[in-house]
Amino acid sequence: xxxRVITVTSxxxxxxxxxxxxxxxxxxxxxxxxxxxxxxxVGLRNLDMMLGLENRIVYDLVDVIEARCxxxxxxxxxxxxxxxxxxxxxxxRDKSAVQPDDMVRxxxxxxxxxxxxxxxxxxxxxQGFRYAIAPADEILVVTNPEVAAVRDADRVVGLIEAEEKNxxxxxxxxxxxxxxxxxxxxxxxxxxxxxxxxxxxxVPEDRNxxxxxxxxxxxxxxxxxxxxxxxxxNIARRLRGEDVPFMALREPGxxxxxARFVHFWRD
Amino acid sequence: MGxxxxxxxxxxxxxxxKVAKERLRLVLAHDRASVSPALLNTLKDEIIAVISRHIxxxxxxxxVAFSQSGRESRLVADIPLLTRRGRRKK
Numbered sequence: 001x002x003x004r005v006i007t008v009t010s011x012x013x014x015x016x017x018x019x020x021x022x023x024x025x026x027x028x029x030x031x032x033x034x035x036x037x038x039x040x041x042v043g044l045r046n047l048d049m050m051l052g053l054e055n056r057i058v059y060d061l062v063d064v065i066e067a068r069c070x071x072x073x074x075x076x077x078x079x080x081x082x083x084x085x086x087x088x089x090x091x092x093r094d095k096s097a098v099q100p101d102d103m104v105r106x107x108x109x110x111x112x113x114x115x116x117x118x119x120x121x122x123x124x125x126x127q128g129f130r131y132a133i134a135p136a137d138e139i140l141v142v143t144n145p146e147v148a149a150v151r152d153a154d155r156v157v158g159l160i161e162a163e164e165k166n167x168x169x170x171x172x173x174x175x176x177x178x179x180x181x182x183x184x185x186x187x188x189x190x191x192x193x194x195x196x197x198x199x200x201x202x203v204p205e206d207r208n209x210x211x212x213x214x215x216x217x218x219x220x221x222x223x224x225x226x227x228x229x230x231x232x233x234n235i236a237r238r239l240r241g242e243d244v245p246f247m248a249l250r251e252p253g254x255x256x257x258x259a260r261f262v263h264f265w266r267d
Numbered sequence: 268m269g270x271x272x273x274x275x276x277x278x279x280x281x282x283x284x285k286v287a288k289e290r291l292r293l294v295l296a297h298d299r300a301s302v303s304p305a306l307l308n309t310l311k312d313e314i315i316a317v318i319s320r321h322i323x324x325x326x327x328x329x330x331v332a333f334s335q336s337g338r339e340s341r342l343v344a345d346i347p348l349l350t351r352r353g354r355r356k357k
Contacts, residue, residue, distance in 0.1 A: 157338075161338070186287050194291050194292060
């Protein structure tokens with residue numbers, strides 16, 4: 001079967017697009033899918049570091065487009081998962097080196113031998129965003145429960161509608177259950193209601209994601225072990241058509257409640 | 268912050284999550300329609316001018332705002348008429 005091309009975008013930078021693409025790529029590959037992740041952020045290459053593949057790059061996306069190498073030669077295979085490949089961005093070029101048609105052509109040639117092509121879009125709504133969504137069959141919009149990220153996500157959803165693409169699907173990243181419970185953070189229902197798009201994933205905030213990035217080993221490798229990892233695997237399963245219920249973000253333990261109570265009286 | 272201030276503070280301010288939602292609701296409506304609050308005011312003034320040329324309306328209570336349902340936006344104008352009964356009330 002031909003691959004589905006899925007672009008991950010957000011409008012605002014820093015909401016966790018690259019982390020999501022790395023983890024979804026790992027999760028899908030662990031579910032025995034043949035996956036290519038493409039770093040479309042030309043000039044600001046980062047997906048390679050998230051995946052720990054930065055020392056293995058020989059050619060990049062722009063080399064492929066400008067025919068300095070064949071597509072196969074530019075794909076970096078992840079040794080931990082034989083069916084996960086990275087097509088890295090060029091680091092010494094800028095976004096003007098890529099046109100929407102180029103991305104369509106690259107993705108067409110990847111379709112036959114893979115199940116999923118995930119594109120990590122650059123932030124913004126300019127050229128980089130345009131070429132990143134050009135080949136997409138489906139688009140995931142990532143946001144955080146925070147005013148700037150939600151507003152930018154809404155802009156992007158509007159632009160995707162204007163392109164007459166399949167309507168965008170939403171992933172809410174960095175949810176802090178404690179803050180939501182205290183009413184100090186937009187909750188899931190608020191964000192879904194405001195943006196009025198279909199929700200496919202909720203990812204809790206977790207410092208271990210930073211540790212994972214430090215090491216170049218996405219948390220999704222731990223399977224169902226950690227809550228965040230399970231969140232990524234659930235999204236991967238939903239993308240594959242499974243009906244996976246959204247998990248409950250954790251209830252506070254007794255100790256935590258006690259700690260909060262003590263805090264309350266002390267300050 | 269002491270205990271009592273905290274209690275009072277809580278009662279007075281609505282939680283910031285709710286504030287965020289209300290602010291976003293408004294700003295998204297304007298973003299989606301590419302209509303600034305200033306343009307909305309102009310629209311309101313002109314609607315009032317056109318309608319009051321033909322019928323008596325309660326100018327002070329006119330409301331022109333966006334309403335959302337899903338990703339559809341519409342402009343809703345609420346224009347109370349000045350009926351006899353309405354006038355008497357004032």
